[in-house]
Amino acid sequence: MFGGIEAGGTKFVCAMGGAAGAVLKKTVVATTTPDKTMAEVNEFFRACHRIRPLSAIGLGSFGPVDLDPDSPTYGYITTPPKPGWSNYDIVGALKKALGLPVGFDTDVNGAALGEYRWGAARELDTFIYVTVGTGIGAGGMVSGKLMHGLIHPEMGHMLIPKDPRDKFEGGCPFHGGGCLEGLASGPAIEKRWGKPASELPPDHPAWDLQAQYLALAFANCVMVLSPQKIILGGGVSKQKHLYTMIREKLRRLLNGYIKHDKILTDTDSYVVEPGCGEESGIRGALALAEQALPRKEESLA
Ligand code: ADP
Ligand code: ZN
Numbered sequence: 001m002f003g004g005i006e007a008g009g010t011k012f013v014c015a016m017g018g019a020a021g022a023v024l025k026k027t028v029v030a031t032t033t034p035d036k037t038m039a040e041v042n043e044f045f046r047a048c049h050r051i052r053p054l055s056a057i058g059l060g061s062f063g064p065v066d067l068d069p070d071s072p073t074y075g076y077i078t079t080p081p082k083p084g085w086s087n088y089d090i091v092g093a094l095k096k097a098l099g100l101p102v103g104f105d106t107d108v109n110g111a112a113l114g115e116y117r118w119g120a121a122r123e124l125d126t127f128i129y130v131t132v133g134t135g136i137g138a139g140g141m142v143s144g145k146l147m148h149g150l151i152h153p154e155m156g157h158m159l160i161p162k163d164p165r166d167k168f169e170g171g172c173p174f175h176g177g178g179c180l181e182g183l184a185s186g187p188a189i190e191k192r193w194g195k196p197a198s199e200l201p202p203d204h205p206a207w208d209l210q211a212q213y214l215a216l217a218f219a220n221c222v223m224v225l226s227p228q229k230i231i232l233g234g235g236v237s238k239q240k241h242l243y244t245m246i247r248e249k250l251r252r253l254l255n256g257y258i259k260h261d262k263i264l265t266d267t268d269s270y271v272v273e274p275g276c277g278e279e280s281g282i283r284g285a286l287a288l289a290e291q292a293l294p295r296k297e298e299s300l301a
Helices: 034-051 090-098 107-118 180-184 186-193 205-225 241-254 277-292 296-300
Strands: 002-007 011-017 023-030 056-061 102-106 127-132 136-142 230-233
Touching: 002 034, 002 090, 002 107, 002 277, 011 034, 011 277, 023 034, 023 277, 034 090, 056 090, 056 107, 056 277, 090 102, 102 107, 102 136, 102 277, 107 127, 107 136, 107 230, 107 277, 127 205, 136 180, 136 205, 180 186, 180 205, 186 205, 205 230, 205 241, 230 241, 230 277
Parallel strands: 002 056, 056 102, 127 230
Antiparallel strands: 002 011, 011 023, 127 136
């Protein structure tokens, strides 16, 4: 049995599950202060452990986070916009409280791993998972390995040109209306149009603009990473008509330059919904736990 945590700025989803990624028990804890939130998280896992012993914990976290195993601040949430969580040793806190190995990655890499194991990215090795919700984030794999690099990708803050039609100043504290998140997150849509995104009808001009911004970002991803698939999740992607609009605009932006059937004719299977529905993140966290188990050669050493 494994414990999984999908740690977000508003809530921590915690689950117990097995190696097949099925969630057996789940709870949701509000993100308040580290002490209070983590006390509830630890309480949940202690209760799980009494039912079925846990072997490891997997954590996909909001960030930015330090993923460098050689860094003195490995396992920290470093400089998040969420007050109270700066320089917080979240992996250390879990290890100390539960005494279990902890697998750690970004929330979006966790979701990408869930999709790789059980969802839309099975049998792929290079793909991205994008979430458009309160913020915009993306993770994924290159050649079968989750992307880390210098820190970790921050594709949600990709710099993209503002549409000439768009008079909204933008909502990113770092880039204003110069980046994807500043222009296309759920809160950006709400501020621009004066209504929550969920209340805008499918024929509202908001969606053409939204699809344009996401297609611009995806076109850049295609050029930079050559992903075999782009998986789009998050609250805003509940607007299912967006997928068709994005696919058309992506084709138009690439303008025949990327000569592959996935782009030219088969875009329906290229920009897709998550195969795990809303469970990519939490199931991915269970997979991160499995990855944290000591490997056989290590345990023999
Ligand atoms: P979070 O990003 O906080 O983890 P979500 O992925 O659910 O959570 O994203 C929340 C955002 O998604 C909110 O800004 C909300 O406006 C937007 N959202 C939620 N439901 C819908 C919907 N049905 N249509 C469009 N936007 C939605
Ligand atoms: Zn930004």
